[in-house]
Amino acid sequence: MRVDKIALSGWRNYEWESVEFSGGTNVITGSNAQGKTNLLEAVYMLSAGRSFRTRFDREIVGFDFSSAELIADVYAHDRAQTIQITIRPGQAKKILVNGVRKTAGELAGTVNTVLFCPDDLNLIKEGAAVRRRLLDNAISQIRPKYAELLGEFNRLYEHKTRILKDWHEKPSLLDTLDEFSDALCRISAQLIRYRAAFTARLDEAAAPIHKEFSGEGEELKIRYQTVSTVTDPFAPAREIYYEICEHQEKHRQAELDSEQCLTGAHKDDLEIFINGRSARSFASQGQTRTAALSLKLAEREIFLDETGEYPILLLDDVLSELDDARQAFVLNRIGGGQTLITCCEDEDISRRTGGKVLFVEKGRIR
Template sequence: MNIRSLTLEQFRNYEQAHFDFDPAVNLICGENGQGKTNLLEAAAACSTMRLFRTAQKKEGLRFGQDHARILADFQAQGRDFALELRLSRLKSMEIYKNGVRQKRQSDVQGLLKTVLFCPEDLMLVRQGAGARRRFLDTALCQLRPYYARYLEEYNRLHDHKTRILRDSEEKPSLLSMWEDFSLRMAHIGAQIIRYRAYYCKKLLQAAAAVYADIAPQEVLSGEYQTVSSVTDPFASAAQIEQELVDHVLSHKQAEIAARSCLSGPHKDDLVLLLDGRSAASYGSQGQVRTCTLSLKLAERELFFHEDGEYPVLLLDDVLSELDRRRQDFVLNRISAGQVMITCCEDGISDKLRTGAVFQIKNGKII
């Protein structure tokens, strides 16, 4: 799997730029603020259908512009694809695969698979549960198209139910819809919980093995935490759904009083442990970074085991945040597959079998 070329038009600080990538390692150099991360964001968007630095796709537009395009030609599973993302200030993003407009984002999510690793991720262990849920969802939406559809519907239901609860004091009649939304959220939530549980099990096994290679004297483990009433997240969807229904019905008055959805997979977490203790609370900075590093490399391995080919690895200036030992560890683990690395340091290129080097300045290749 690799991106052959990427064309950006009016995207971020790029007016017009075309990149032909090497199937192995691509080094993207330049000073801060020149557009290196913007390039990786465009590549990642062709996989996830979103911009990893903002929830508002219109923020990807170049200043003063109303429209932008990202065009990617890539190879996956032995087939060639052309993907076009059209961003607009006034409309939702339009997606074209091989020239044909797609109705849903989930129809193309995961055709191209990417794993993104940026400096902010190094604090994933200590961030809130929402960051870890996004980490899980980003991977699962690429691996399982049905999961992306379930997640999209659940988020929509959650938003509607939250508005019902929020406005119910002024309009009590809205509460007549509370049960319908709660039951539907339980049905969809059961599917989400099962997907997450199975993925977390595989992810933690793979991450523990990677961590042991870096720090053999320590043991990384963890657990997937979901609604307390769910006795077994690996049980049938019907059983989980009933447990979710029982839980939410028993908490109806509490939700009305709080004016928010108090339980559901929107509050799930991935708890990480080092030698049986909370990595977030007791881990040193080096241990926390090694945990995240292990999770990201494990994610890449799981993608490989799923498809038989590595996803495109996007490293956004993360090597400069690691000490030399961890730098070398990462570089030794990414000898296969396509890699795009942004950096400001000239010394990084000496450690790479670089296939292509791009020097970026003010959104232009020089």
């Protein structure tokens, strides 16, 4: 699985630029604020149909441009494809795969990527939203149906939240509250089953990586946490739905009082333990970084097991945040697939990986 070539027009600070990548390691170097992460953002968008840096596509469109466009030649699942994404402020994003119109959900799975950026080093200590995003980004790529369900869940959640915020001024809004609550319970049941299954795979894949990585035989354990009334997240969706409805019924008045949605998959989290103790509460900075790296490398192994191909690995200025031992561990495990690494200084990394070096300066690549 690889991106052979990508062309950008009006994409952040790229007026017009194209670049060909090696099928192995690519080291993208240059000073800060030159466009290195912008290039990785474009590659990531091929798999997710959205940015990992902003919720608003309009921010991708460069100054003095009316639109942003990328065209990429990719090879995945034993065939070559061309992906074209066009963003125009005020209009729906246009995605074409081999000339056929697709939604962002339908794009999922065309190309797979695993992104690791400096913020991910804190995913053990940060709030639950960061860990849910890890689950959502990964599952959406290997289960396109999940991406569709997640999009519908987010739409319903926003509607219900507005009802809870505004019902005091417009009581008639409560006429539809239970309808939205029921729909959220139904979709939550399906999301929970997907997340529980992926968490089990992540737990299995990350444990041996972390044990080797820590050098001390540390035991990493990952446990899925969801709505408190759900007794078995692997049960049929109908059973989970009934249990979520029980939680919803108990918390309906609390939702009205707090003006917040209290029932649903938006409260899910991953509990991470090192040697039986909560990593979030007790782990050192070194331990949490090792655990975060283990999760990302495990995600890559799951994609390989699922598709038979390594996903494209995107390392966005993350190696500079690691000590020499952790750098070496990561670099020793990235063989077998395409990797794009951004950094400010390339000499040592390019030498250690034997990768192709691309220099970025003011939105130009050479």
